[in-house]
Amino acid sequence: MSESSESTARRNGWRLIVREAGRRRLGIAIGVVTGLAWTAAKVSTGVIVRQAVDEGIERDDMTALRNWAVVLGCVALASAVFTGLRRYMAFREARAVEASLRDRIFAHVQRLHFAFHDEVQTGQIMSRANTDLQQIQAFVVMVPLTISNFMTVLSVTVILVTIDPLLTLLALGSLPFLNLMATRFSRRLHPHVMAIQQESAELAAVVEESVAGVRVIKGLGAERVQAARLAAEADDVYRASMAAAMTRARFVPALELLPNIGFIAVLGYGGHQVLSGDLTLGALVAFNVYIGMLVWPLRMLGMIVAQAQRAVAAAERVHEVLATQPEVTDPPRPKPLPAGGGELRFRGVRFGYGRAEPVLDGFDLTVRAGESVALVGATGSGKSTIARLIPRFYDVEEGSITLDGVDVRELRLRELRRAIGIVFEDTFLFSDTIGANIAFADPDAPPEAIERAARLAGAHEFITALPEGYATRIGERGYSLSGGQRQRIAIARAILADPRVLILDDATSAVDPTKEHEIRDALAEVMRGRTTIVIAHRPATIALADRVVLIDGGRVAAEGTHQSLLGSSERYREVLASAAARHAEAVPHDAGAVVAGDGDGGPPGRPERVGGAVAGRARGGRS
Amino acid sequence: MWMAAGVDAEDKLDAAAARQVLRRSARLLRPHRRRVVGAVAMVVLWTCTVLAGPYLVSVGIDRGIKEGNAAALNLAVAGYVAVAALAYVTNRRQIALISRVGEDFLRELRIRVFRHLQRLSMPFYDRSKAGVLVSRMTSDVDSLAELIQLGLAMFVSNALLLVVSLAVLTAVSWQLMLVCAAALPPVILASVKFQRDSNEAYLEVRDNIGNTLSHLQEGIAGVRVVQAFAREDVEVGRFERGNRELYESHMRSVAISAWYLPVIELAGWGTTALAVGIGGWWVHQGALTVGTVAFFVLTLSNLFEPVQQLSQLFNMVQSAGAGLQKLYELLDTPVDVDERPGAIDLPETGDIEVERVSFAYGDGPTVLRDVSLRIPAGARLALVGPTGAGKSTLAKLIARFYDPTEGHVRFGGVDLRDATLSSLRSRIVVIPQEGFLFNGTIRDNVRLARAGASDAEVDDALRAVGAYERFAALPDGLDTEVRERGSRLSAGEKQLVSLARAALADPAVLVLDEATSSLDPGTEALVEAAVGRLMEGRTVVVIAHRLSTAERADLVAVVTGGELVEVGTHDELVARGGAYTALYETWVAGTGAEPVQ
Ligand SMILES: Nc1ncnc2c1ncn2[C@@H]1O[C@H](COP(=O)(O)OP(=O)(O)OP(=O)(O)O)[C@@H](O)[C@H]1O
């Protein structure tokens, strides 16, 4: 990073902290005031002890002694009350800053475009919202505390200098080193602490994956591979922890040694001063009390410098997230979505996840209002990508997509997405009840609506067979459903949203054909009069659509009905291999395109031959 | 970490459990016992030096200053110098030794627990919640680490400091000590209450942190669904409520220490005032020396600090102990599907024999009933049937993820229960439907199947499933990071990576449980052909909903309602007019093509 961008980043970090803390300035000010009151009480105790010893004990004046003891008790009470208040106020404001930043991060991230989430790992955002905020919080807590600590140090020094400047120098002379050393300690320790955190997170990731992917690991007998990975992570954690421990072993004893130098100097030099009558005994005791009083404030002052640096670094990272502009946003002057049946038009669409070689290029397609279209294509041909462009999860790089005549980029995002219901190929359900998951689009939906959606998705039966029916909790802490069951809940969720355009992205891949056959009629009802895009590999599902579109090479390669494409498109037959094999004789095609030996008595569709033939061309087709 | 922390309601230890945990830890620490003894000695010595300082000051005042004896004063000063030096050395050793022992212990514990987790069988994973298992290895171990890194030495030395301080104060002047003891009952009461309240508050905070973080995680993991349904506002509102609760629980916890700290501070200064007042009175009467009063003043202001720290540390000790107990429990969980003593290696090849097998998951209903099936070595078997019929269950029994409730599964004549697990896992490989990808590159993910495989071997495996060119064409080629759970790849591409694992593992028996469900049929056929070539002469069991797969198999077995209803070649079964014919007709009707007769 260049120097200027580094200082800009630091400025951004500071600005974030100052602005957030600024909103809590009243509370922080109260914290500072109570802190100062505490300082005053605390500092005066040393003076009082000294007066008690000198005027009371030494001069044998019992009334003075009693008075000073009472005053000491009162001051102690004040100091106690203020110490509690100061702590409460400091933490209250710091935690409030932390909570408010966490709200901001969540709200911001929820609205960031998909491409951001593709790039950034969940763990990274988690640590912004967790460890980084802890650093900022720890710094804000220290602000009022530091001010009163600083005042403590200052006033104690002034009091001691008025008693005996030379002894002050001897007593406190070593304490600046305490401050310096605490700064160094904190700075040295921090990288190790961060390393421990980092390594522990990596270890946790291995554990998490190993537990979630236990079937894969057992299926492959990869237990040893994982155990070796974990041992490596455990070693890393060990190394980082030992490095931190060694740093602690180097600094902590030294930090505790330094005040002792002051105590020794006071006893040695101060003792002889008292012997020679140049110092009172009370002053000597007071010196001791004061040195003890300065130990923590000085250490804290040392730490705040380092803590401030950490907090700013953390704030820079938080700022980075908050400053990421959502790339997919509402237009400045959104057009209203006209009434319509959900006509979709792709014109010259080009898109490629920011890569040089686009996934889609020159993609043109019109889906009439109420029409259902099946997208068919090889793995990785861009079917899901097309589905993601319609609700603007990504924006096209070139060309346009219109919904009922309006460019999707000119619509209010919320309105656009409300008009589109999508069932993703990888089903994500929230850890909540089944009912709540289905009613995701409309949390206030009545139970009848939820049940109707579930029926249409062929899910009602198995849901009611569960012990708690629609109230069954699913996810981490609840019942685990099979892949086919999860998919049907996701379909119900999309149905309940009652969208103008419904997109089913391989939504029945885990549902068996018999079950699929059963829900096909229901789906047909849902699709009637509704613009629907079906992505599927199974002919039976494809046949649900009025029209089939073959995606190849980033554009529409052919279109027609399932039957007509089987007849006219070789590529289509390739993609749906088995159908191609079956139609080898029925449909005219290029010589050698399909299984050569099918006619000569061999069992139909033996794998080697079909696969071999398809393999040759599938490769050819892609390159 | 952020995993919905498995917070159990009972996070405290009763005395008996605590003793057990201690005993067991002591056993684990036995190899380190010399270091442990050294560490204890250092902590004791160090604590003594902490006390010796103020004591020497009082000696210097009484013997030196008050008696005008410069030599005695100098002696006290010299003693203090020695004590300071000793404090430095012992403190340093103490930290080093405790960290060394503690971190060694933790490292060993992590590895052991994980190894055990890996050995535990599928029935265990069915019973357990993933988040709880992860939290064993994270938050439970972390609470232990925190104690070792920050608390253990403090706890021991504070306890010592408290006891020794009280003893010394009593020895120096039991009368004055008695006066100051007036402060003890309220301090003890407050400390007990604080300890209890703050533990409760701590658990509440921890719960709330767990909730907030898992909410955060779910919000990020599910952000695509949230945006797809334009639910951002609702989710943000929900998150803010949870976050607000976290804030409030933080504040309750702060409030508890905000009343407790003043009590301790007051006790410290209050007793100081008493010592000055009454002690001074006694000095006046000649019953006490000024040095003693000075000693009391210096010691008292620091006496209550250990009390306060102890009550805070006690929580730390308690949650670490509870964590340790849960870890030991996990280590004690028996492995249901384990290797029997005297187990033998499976032969290189052989028939798979399923003999009168019945099976139920736990105490659930019977899922498979009296299933018998023989798969000749080198055959390709397709298992078909409706959802929930028990196809995957049968496959899992063949791979010994579970043991049958009744009957036997044999490979080459050896009952799987008599086989070594390592030979079993290398002969029989299962590829499940979810092409579960781990964080890392495409190559790393394939290499999971065989740790030592070279890049060339990995490339060959990808070539074998026809996925090499596809991935090599990416900007970073095979070193492309697949990102979390493989989000960078299309659904079918994920399955291709997981199939390449099978090619690399090169087993005697390959079980594909809907492992090609997201592939287009063209690629699927290609992959199946590749698998056919690769597994030439070896056994393949495929489970698929697309019957095109069954058409290509040597043998088809139809499972319905937990029973094996038909076995035969595709042609035989189609001709038979039974369950398979019905399934096949539904399928073919769906393809829109004429069935082949
Ligand atoms: N988030 C992403 N970032 C970068 N590249 C991506 C991303 N998602 C998909 N791709 C790439 O874009 C191409 C098209 O992917 P897409 O998911 O649209 O395929 P698909 O046709 O749906 O395939 P499948 O049938 O396997 O689901 C693939 O080559 C894939 O690797």
Ligand SMILES: Nc1ncnc2c1ncn2[C@@H]1O[C@H](COP(=O)(O)OP(=O)(O)OP(=O)(O)O)[C@@H](O)[C@H]1O
């Ligand atoms: N881990 C498990 N614990 C308890 N019951 C289970 C478990 N796994 C499966 N089952 C139950 O056992 C029965 C058979 O399930 P199995 O997964 O074998 O079916 P399947 O034939 O593979 O179906 P699908 O085609 O949906 O994959 C089902 O009723 C299912 O609910």
Ligand SMILES: [Mg+2]
């Ligand atoms: Mg897809």
Ligand SMILES: [Mg+2]
């Ligand atoms: Mg199954």
